Amino acid sequence: MNKQTSDPAAMGGQISRRGLMLVLSSPSGAGKTTLSRRLLAEDPGLTMSISVTTRPKRPGERDGVDYIFVEPVDFDLMVNRRQLLEHAKVFDHYYGTPAEPVENALSAGRDVLFDIDWQGTQDLKEEMRDDLASVFILPPSTRELERRLKSRARDSDEEVARRMSKAADEISHWPEYDYVVVNHDVDVALDQVRAILTAERLKRARQAGLGDFVKRLRDGQ
Numbered sequence: 150m151n152k153q154t155s156d157p158a159a160m161g162g163q164i165s166r167r168g169l170m171l172v173l174s175s176p177s178g179a180g181k182t183t184l185s186r187r188l189l190a191e192d193p194g195l196t197m198s199i200s201v202t203t204r205p206k207r208p209g210e211r212d213g214v215d216y217i218f219v220e221p222v223d224f225d226l227m228v229n230r231r232q233l234l235e236h237a238k239v240f241d242h243y244y245g246t247p248a249e250p251v252e253n254a255l256s257a258g259r260d261v262l263f264d265i266d267w268q269g270t271q272d273l274k275e276e277m278r279d280d281l282a283s284v285f286i287l288p289p290s291t292r293e294l295e296r297r298l299k300s301r302a303r304d305s306d307e308e309v310a311r312r313m314s315k316a317a318d319e320i321s322h323w324p325e326y327d328y329v330v331v332n333h334d335v336d337v338a339l340d341q342v343r344a345i346l347t348a349e350r351l352k353r354a355r356q357a358g359l360g361d362f363v364k365r366l367r368d369g370q
């Protein structure tokens with residue numbers, strides 16, 4: 150998975166480097182979807198990993214954009230054919246990360262954004278630690294989390310209650326992440342995630358082309 154690009158266009162004329170995997174996790178309602186969308190809209194170097202799921206489509210969701218919606222039998226096939234980088238059961242439904250698009254993006258020198266839970270993050274970490282930067286997004290308070298979940302008006306009261314009771318479980322995994330951002334204000338949180346991405350891109354180990362670059366510098370070029 151430790152691919153690097155030598156395509157000058159993908160490199161933006163910069164030093165070649167390996168693509169990086171940026172994972173965002175949070176309890177639902179903490180603002181992760183908004184943060185992901187805004188980050189993707191402003192950063193052409195970033196590609197979203199679109200998960201497959203057996204959960205029913207919500208109103209407004211688009212197949213192939215928000216998720217790839219599949220039947221449980223097809224999900225099992227993908228697992229058996231080892232087409233998923235990781236997969237997990239979340240809220241009674243199955244979710245998984247298709248391997249091929251991630252591998253293609255990384256080998257083209259693009260960074261990949263993941264909106265996955267703590268189980269998926271742990272699996273990816275085991276497989277691809279060096280390529281992964283993980284961020285946990287916390288809500289500012291329980292009351293605010295509940296307010297955000299209710300204001301989405303897309304889930305039933307029962308579903309909101311279930312997600313609230315699951316939030317404590319999800320939040321307990323914050324120490325497993327590289328970074329933690331408290332989403333008091335989405336603009337501030339976005340700045341912070343952007344800063345993480347910038348710093349991770351600049352990590353020496355990721356800049357595979359540094360050796361050549363410095364050699365050229367020393368040669369007086």
Ligand code: 5GP
Pocket residue numbers: 174175176177200201204235236237239240244245246264265266267268269270
């Ligand atoms: P939702 O049903 O609200 O879209 O997502 C529920 C949870 O599943 C979220 O915490 C989301 O991050 C997680 N999730 C979505 N896709 C994946 C995936 O491919 N793998 C794993 N492990 N979790 C996922």
